[in-house]
């Protein structure tokens with residue numbers, strides 16, 4: 658009787674162990690410190706938000722989108738320069754290495770008003786934000 662049940666019980670135990678391992682891996686993945694993500698939408702002729710505050714030496718990922726025409730995101734102080742293509746998510750990883758206020762702007766001509774399409778990055782010491 659018991660010997661007939663035993664293989665089935667082993668399979669059940671193996672399945673349970675597998676689930677437990679998967680759950681543990683899931684927790685491990687969640688335990689990784691996720692990089693801060695900031696979404697910035699570009700439209701004629703502004704970025705939203707137009708001002709962001711970052712922590713010095715802490716990586717962030719900017720997620721840039723537009724629904725209109727190809728735009729640019731150029732932050733020369735951080736040598737960051739990417740194109741923002743309509744309908745695509747452009748991810749830009751940035752590690753600000755100094756404090757201060759720095760400009761970014763659209764560097765792809767997108768129409769009248771393009772010249773004024775800019776924003777600011779404030780970089781503060783880690784922990785000084787809010």
Ligand SMILES: [Cu+2]
Nearest residue numbers: 763765767771
């Ligand atoms: Cu532009």
